[in-house]
Amino acid sequence: MEQDYIKLIFGLKLKQIRTDRGLSLFGLSKLSGLSKSYLNEIEKGKKYPKPDKIAALSEHLEVPYDELVSLKLDKNLAPIGEILQSKLLKEIPLELFGIQESTLIDIISNAPVKVTAFISTIIEIAKNYNFSRENFFLASVRSFQEANYNYFEDIETAVLKFAKTYHIDLSNKITSQELEDILVEEFGYSINSHELEEHSELDNLRSIYVPKTKTLLITKSIDDAQRAFVYAKELAYNFLNITERLYTFSWIKFESFDEVLNNFYASYFAGALIIPKESIVANLKQLFEQQHFKAEDFELLLSKYNASPESVYQRLTNILPKEFKLKNLFFLRFSHQQGSDKFSLNKELHLEKQQSPRARETNEHYCRRWVSIKVLQAISANNSNHEFSMQISDYVAENKKYLVLASATKDPFKQNSYRSISIGIELNAQLQRKVNFVNNKSIESPHVGVTCERCGVINCSVRKSPPTILESMNKELKTSQIVKEITKKYSQ
Template structure:
């Protein structure tokens, strides 16, 4: 009977534990069981699962029953690891993408089980307390993989170039959704219903749903041309890249595996690559960066040229790492919930290192001085004044972080969250202003660009007299209180 990796790992952990309790090395264990040292080593690493006769010999030597040895039950010492293995979480993590084997992780744990299992128990407790689910870890692992690859995937770029060339897709301008729809129907036998979600009011927040049994794509009739083109291009990505495990709805209602998360990203990457041709875009960005003055209209015209949403255009800024060697960058997407007037980061990416502006899971107030938020405020003001759906707003800022002094050139665009009502969205590109960035982006020192001292959240900011402050510096006060207490303790305990 075939055994799973988890069965082999649990069996190996038990053998290791009881061998060590007896103080036996592999040589003594081999003498007691008649099993070779090399095979025993493979068993303990979770690479081999012995036949029943060898299981009985091992159990007899270790003083336990064969039934317990072969069961999924672990002793108290390894119980947290057993919970982790049975949750299937470790199996779903993309360890192979990072050159790690599951057995290596288990071996690290087995070397110091008490300490590491206490650490695992703490992580599981934190996950429960903060309502973290598998999908939180899957998305975090995906971001780590994107960052490892500088968010640039040559193999997908090549597949997109080949598809564009073979199907006469426009390379220097907008790609019409009708062309993409035609390609899906003719090459991949799709049925496309452009009003397919119209009679389902509960699904109006979704942009598309795919029925794999009928090969039918149901689209939200409220999508504009840009959004419709992206959904169709993404479907082409699933098919051209032969991605089998995939979500069936445009929004993740439930994440089933990391493979599904990764494939969804790959299909979206392919979509962006055919909608905004890399070679043309690199030329356009080169021209844009060579200007001496910041040109907001030029950025918006670039979006219009490629008929790209801000999210698609900013995703295409991934060429900065490969073609411009700008690697110290971050991308943020903010959601402004208009009903509760709250700001949340729902997407972020940090290349080269963890940059200062980042998401916080502590329900703190993001710095209101960030360009991402000031543009959203401006957009909200426009909506209140004229009631109509305003145009896109583009802006630029030189943001210097209070604690580190590091300065970023931030470029952002804000827009209504159409077709979802009651929210606005901003996307931001931040480039660390080192010497290479200053040579590459000529307008970085344009006097017209606003300069602002910023921080991460109000609760952790020491800046005095900040008119934009949305919350008191509670975390700063607690830190200062602990510091004063420690100073007093040091005085009381000095010789």
């Protein structure tokens, strides 16, 4: 067991016992003969006392020696012990968020009971929502993206350096063969396109990398854009000298936070390589200059890159905040099985915390007026390869509007299953300055909610559930108002 953990536990127990006895640090110092500063260092987990000093503390606090040095914690401190022993604070690089581990330890040691109650609450919420360790890591990376407006200059620079090193013309569409040649010739990879096809259980995997022989097993069933993305991620791992990484795509299980973070870095590198910044910025400027939006113009933009629509939409979340100062945006990805009425939100990113389209609501119906849902309904009915639509979503309850673009495509790994990806940009003065067509009155602008259960839109023809949660909230508000009025009446 790590010495740091032992010191922290001893310090927490000593502080709890001291405060239970009603003693200040000064009082315990006088009682035990140990200096106040030394006791403070012990309680903060920075020092561990020698046996003779523990004996003195045991005697004057009237606590058995064995109980004082035991790592067993009572119910008030047990959750903190679980967090410390799980090495969670070491698994997540807190410095990414500008937090020092010592700061957290100080907070814990200064208010252990309150922090324990908070941690216990978080654990209970996680259990109720089936929140796994992987979910926690993914949420941490998402917060990291949001904190940086999903733009990372060092990776953008690394992509330009890579292109220069290997003489890649970023003004042309990059093919998978071009990237495969670099993997094979420069990094000694062997490419196997047959093995995965022989295992039906692996139909949801695009690739497996075997580091010992530098063999990349890649499925035949993916198109050239998907193959290029797999190759670009492998190049990222090599060019960025990333060793702690995942070996399957899509991922099966994360062993550490570094694997999750490095998977994100490699994916970012791949997107920035296949969809170069300079090129997409120029294309977006040309699109935004138009007075009237044409769907074919946006679809033409998508076709300029050897990338899936999802990769392009993801790239927009990097480019729009940095190059166009459009930071109030969100990204959503839904999945849908043909013939069902269920739409599952399985990926989201919000660059501003206050945005209303958050929607991981348990057992509720997402708003059928969302363009994200409409394109899924369209592709499911038409059995087409790609459906695109755009609207200005008016969130009446929040007094916010978003310009939302959405595409739906077939899921390459599931039969009769579809995905939609959408990006929403808040309709504000900055958007109106940057995008000419946003002021066009012909753009559909429906009133929307988040879920039917929380929506107050009257006479909605596509509502799937009555507004039960909204009604309950309004009833509670009304009850509170009446109680306040009665209290005021009888207080005079």
